[in-house]
Amino acid sequence: EVQLVESGGGLVQPGGSLRLSCAASGFTFRSYWMHWVRQAPGKGLVWVSRINSDGSSTSYADSVKGRFTISRDNAKNTLYVQMNSLRAEDTAVYYCARGIYSGSYSSSFDHWGQGTLVTVSP
Amino acid sequence: QSALTQPASVSGSPGQSITISCIGTSSDVGNYNLVSWYQQHPGKAPKVMIYEDSKRPAGVSNRFSGSKSGNTASLTISGLQAEDEADYYCCSYAGSSTLVFGGGTKLTVL
Numbered sequence: 001e002v003q004l005v006e007s008g009g010g011l012v013q014p015g016g017s018l019r020l021s022c023a024a025s026g027f028t029f030r031s032y033w034m035h036w037v038r039q040a041p042g043k044g045l046v047w048v049s050r051i052n053s054d055g056s057s058t059s060y061a062d063s064v065k066g067r068f069t070i071s072r073d074n075a076k077n078t079l080y081v082q083m084n085s086l087r088a089e090d091t092a093v094y095y096c097a098r099g100i101y102s103g104s105y106s107s108s109f110d111h112w113g114q115g116t117l118v119t120v121s122p
Numbered sequence: 123q124s125a126l127t128q129p130a131s132v133s134g135s136p137g138q139s140i141t142i143s144c145i146g147t148s149s150d151v152g153n154y155n156l157v158s159w160y161q162q163h164p165g166k167a168p169k170v171m172i173y174e175d176s177k178r179p180a181g182v183s184n185r186f187s188g189s190k191s192g193n194t195a196s197l198t199i200s201g202l203q204a205e206d207e208a209d210y211y212c213c214s215y216a217g218s219s220t221l222v223f224g225g226g227t228k229l230t231v232l
Contacts, residue, residue, distance in 0.1 A: 035221075037168075037223075044125070044209075044224070044226040045160070045162075045168065045211050045213070045223045045226070046223060047220070047221040047222065050219060050220075050221075057219070059218060059219040059220050060220075061220065095167060095168075100170070100173060105219060107154075107173075107174075107214075107215040107221060108156075108158040108174070108213070109158075109160075109170060110170055110179060112168055112169075113167065115167060
């Protein structure tokens with residue numbers, strides 16, 4: 001069974017940093033592109049970032065470019081996002097999601113984690 | 123990376139059909155056959171219902187269908203059921219390996 005389990009969320013002050021993790025199991029993690037998607041409380045989904053299967057290529061939404069860094073450790077089956085210079089508007093549940101295709105870019109996600117809440121507040 | 127435009131809410135009675143629109147631009151929806159639709163129940167993670175404009179993943183009811191015309195994608199749910207009540211989001215490829223979501227549509231089954 002495919003499982004994605006996020007962790008690392010919490011309360012952080014504006015300007016602070018946080019690293020989220022997403023532990024993957026039940027599939028060949030190194031074969032899939034992975035994404036981060038966030039959802040502010042009571043708001044819609046927003047795509048944040050993606051990384052290819054071997055970690056050599058990344059993309060970001062304009063709103064986080066230069067502040068967030070996505071990475072992965074295929075030996076540990078874990079996806080990360082390092083979030084720096086956090087702002088109040090980064091407050092959201094952060095989901096990791098798996099691309100639908102193995103071995104190539106996928107614009108759709110077939111499995112999601114349960115999400116981890118990040119709150120940016122003084 | 124402007125959000126795609128969806129109606130805030132739609133409603134229908136059990137057994138009826140409804141359609142949710144998703145309006146983009148020639149840089150996203152209209153330029154690629156890569157629109158997905160997600161269903162999200164309160165407090166739950168999203169679930170893919172349609173991908174690549176009109177493909178249905180295994181296990182998704184054939185009451186769900188996707189289509190596209192120009193810069194507008196649509197999700198149609200036929201034979202509405204109570205369990206279809208949820209939020210629905212469209213998502214499109216927007217070039218350079220980036221994606222853009224719609225603002226979401228709340229579906230109420232009357």
